[in-house]
Amino acid sequence: MAGFSMKIYPDNAVIMAPLAGYTDLSYRRSCRRHGCFYAFTEMVDTGSLVYSSRNTRKFLDRGAEEEWLGTQIVGCKLNEIEKSIEIINEHDFNVLDLNVGCPTPKVAKKGKGAGLAKDPEHVAKIIELMVKKSRAPVTAKIRIQDTTDPEKTVSLAKKIEEAGAQALTIHGRLLSAIYSGTCYADIISAVRENLKIQIIANGGVMDKDSYNKLKVDSGCSEIMIARGAMGNPWIFEEIKNDKSVIPSTEELANELELHIVETIAYYGENFGCKLCRKLILDYLKGRGFSGEFKSGVVKLSTVEEFKNFMNDLRKGPTERYKKWLKKNSNLQFESFV
Ligand SMILES: Cc1cc2nc3c(=O)[nH]c(=O)nc-3n(C[C@H](O)[C@H](O)[C@H](O)COP(=O)(O)O)c2cc1C
Structure with missing residues (x-):
């Protein structure tokens, strides 16, 4: 609520990003086994949530053991957003986030996700509506809007702050870059200096070194991890202890097996197996x-x-894995031979 601002995340929080097609209950459980606390569901399309599918409602499932869980909506129509919040309010979430970053053409071209950023006034309207209707505190996730001049990103961020969002995650890449190339942490830093609400930096964290670098370059204490956790839930331990973690083959297999078993139990054999192949x-x-x-x-x-x-x-381990381990960590290798 305006004028009553409490920080959403404590200093130095490490947050698992929403990842469509990934961050379901079994995925989050895998991350949590390795120390992840702040996590999000997959993004929830407001149209699908309101008008159709039971599958979309499944995105809102929360495990009994999940102490902190945020959800995220992607949409642009106010009536749809309002109805979707009514459904989301039946559940218990620590945060309701607005997606202003998704680059997928069928999302962005329809004026949703990253497509929303073209119309900051409309973003503000959505955030105001969310703040009015949501039981959970409202946050947003945007991309930078320019790689050299921070002004456009700052002005979008200010609109979001003024509309009542309590925290803002900034992915330091343009829409056109999708997920590749430099993360412009200096733009994130400029936004942080111009806003009062908590700013979370995101982009390019793959290990402890890139985590530490993003913290320094953005000046943000809170960092969101996305692809760095895909197939590597150990990244949460690595960051916590500031020490490289390379799982042994047994640890790798044990974690993967748990993840597979839970995924198949959750979705059934057909869809579960399909998902597991990419995992x-x-x-x-x-x-x-x-x-x-x-x-x-x-x-x-x-x-x-x-x-x-x-x-x-x-x-x-295969011979190649052995060699790879040897190159990457002599200490870990000792336990295999
Ligand atoms: C497969 C995939 C799915 C994603 N789904 C979402 C999503 O649902 N919501 C969102 O805000 N961002 C989503 N993102 C973007 C990530 O949250 C993150 O902003 C981006 O990957 C940059 O961070 P990274 O460089 O650490 O991966 C997705 C990214 C990938 C690769």
Whole structure:
């Protein structure tokens, strides 16, 4: 509420970003096993929530053990947003966030997500409505609007602050950059200096070093992690202890197996197995597994096949993984040989 501002996140909070197609209950559980506390559901399209699918409502599921959970809406029509908040209010969330950053053409071209940023007045109207209707505190997530001049991003951020949002996450990349290239932390820093509400920096955190760098460059104490946690929930431990964490093959397999079992239990074999294929590839990525081993993953389609795959994985480490580990961490390698 205006004039009654409390910080949403404590200093140095590390926040797991909303990731469409990923941050469901089993995904968050995997991150939480490694120390993640602040997490979001996937983005929830207000149209789908109001007009149709049971699947979208599933996005709002909250595990009994989840102490802190935010949700995020993506939409632009005020009537739809109002109705979706009524549905969301039946649930318990710590934050309701507005997505002003999604670059997917079918979202942004319809004036939703990153497409909203073209009309800051309308963003302000949405935030005002959210503040009026939502049980949970309201926040927003935007992208930078220019890579050299902070003015446009500052002015969008100010509109959001004035409309009553209590915190703002800034992804330091343009809409046109999608998810690649430099994260312009200096623009985030300029916004932070011009706003009163809490600013959370996001973009390019893949390990403790990039985390520390984003903190310094943006001046923000609160950081949001996205792709850095995909297939690597250990990043939360790594950041907490400021010490590299490279899981052993057994740790990798144990975590992956739990994640798979929970995903299949949550969605059923059909959709669950489909999701698990991409999860496995994330876990194997960049860890030195052979292309041949990875190419087997796309064929997995039953629980039985997943079990066999996990057995193969446990037989590791492969020679390549061993070499990769040796190159990356001599200490960890000792325990394998
Ligand atoms: C697969 C995928 C799904 C995403 N889904 C969402 C989403 O639902 N809501 C959102 O605000 N951002 C979403 N993002 C953007 C991330 O939250 C984050 O802003 C972006 O990836 C930059 O951070 P990073 O460089 O640490 O990955 C998504 C990104 C990816 C790669």
